[in-house]
Amino acid sequence: MSLRFDLAANAGGRAYRLLAGLVVPRPIALVTTVDAAGRVNAAPFSFFNVMGVEPPIAVLAPADRDDGTPKDTAANLMANGECVIHLCDEPVAARMVECSRALPPGEDETRRAGFAVRPSEIVRPPVIVDCPVALEGRVLDVRRYGENRLVVVELLLAHVREGVADPATWKVDHSAYAPVGRLNSPDGYLRTTDRFRIAPPGA
Numbered sequence: 001m002s003l004r005f006d007l008a009a010n011a012g013g014r015a016y017r018l019l020a021g022l023v024v025p026r027p028i029a030l031v032t033t034v035d036a037a038g039r040v041n042a043a044p045f046s047f048f049n050v051m052g053v054e055p056p057i058a059v060l061a062p063a064d065r066d067d068g069t070p071k072d073t074a075a076n077l078m079a080n081g082e083c084v085i086h087l088c089d090e091p092v093a094a095r096m097v098e099c100s101r102a103l104p105p106g107e108d109e110t111r112r113a114g115f116a117v118r119p120s121e122i123v124r125p126p127v128i129v130d131c132p133v134a135l136e137g138r139v140l141d142v143r144r145y146g147e148n149r150l151v152v153v154e155l156l157l158a159h160v161r162e163g164v165a166d167p168a169t170w171k172v173d174h175s176a177y178a179p180v181g182r183l184n185s186p187d188g189y190l191r192t193t194d195r196f197r198i199a200p201p202g203a
Ligand SMILES: Cc1cc2nc3c(=O)[nH]c(=O)nc-3n(C[C@H](O)[C@H](O)[C@H](O)COP(=O)(O)O)c2cc1C
Pocket: 028, 041, 042, 043, 044, 045, 046, 047, 048, 061, 062, 063, 064, 070, 071, 072, 073, 074, 096, 097, 099, 100, 101, 102, 103, 182
């Protein structure tokens, strides 16, 4: 037997609790952006995924704050369209969470969290060198659906820690790469180290 949860009649907090708890694991994007003065911002987003590869695109959903103003990431993305999306493994997970602290605009979460950064190649936001993966990207589109804001980002360049992806085949070696995911708010995370295989049909 199953229970019914009327999502259409319960948008907002209850729908978040249910859906964000059910649709797991979610990947986490730690996103660096810059404001008009070039000041760095970093924040994690788990309403995030890669959505296509021709061109390579990712979608994230940086919401508004409770006072109705866009979070710094959303404001920066709408103002100048540039970002670096990082994937995080366990050694950087606590620092990623530290970057979710609401700091005043212009205060650099990477510094507060103790991350090291270096310049990106294409975009102005920096690469966090401690993260195993950094994806330089540029905004293609921003859509609003009610209170939701979806930002579509074209991914331009991937920086991948040596040993994680084969430079000839581009295949990823998951014995060398274990990003963390989000399980539930406020403090639930999970590892990607417990794996199994299912052969595809006909294999
Ligand atoms: C793991 C994790 C995932 C998060 N995912 C989202 C998300 O998808 N959308 C969102 O608006 N906030 C999300 N947050 C909250 C933001 O990171 C937080 O509001 C942050 O302060 C925003 O920073 P900014 O104002 O510098 O952009 C998440 C927080 C954590 C720790």
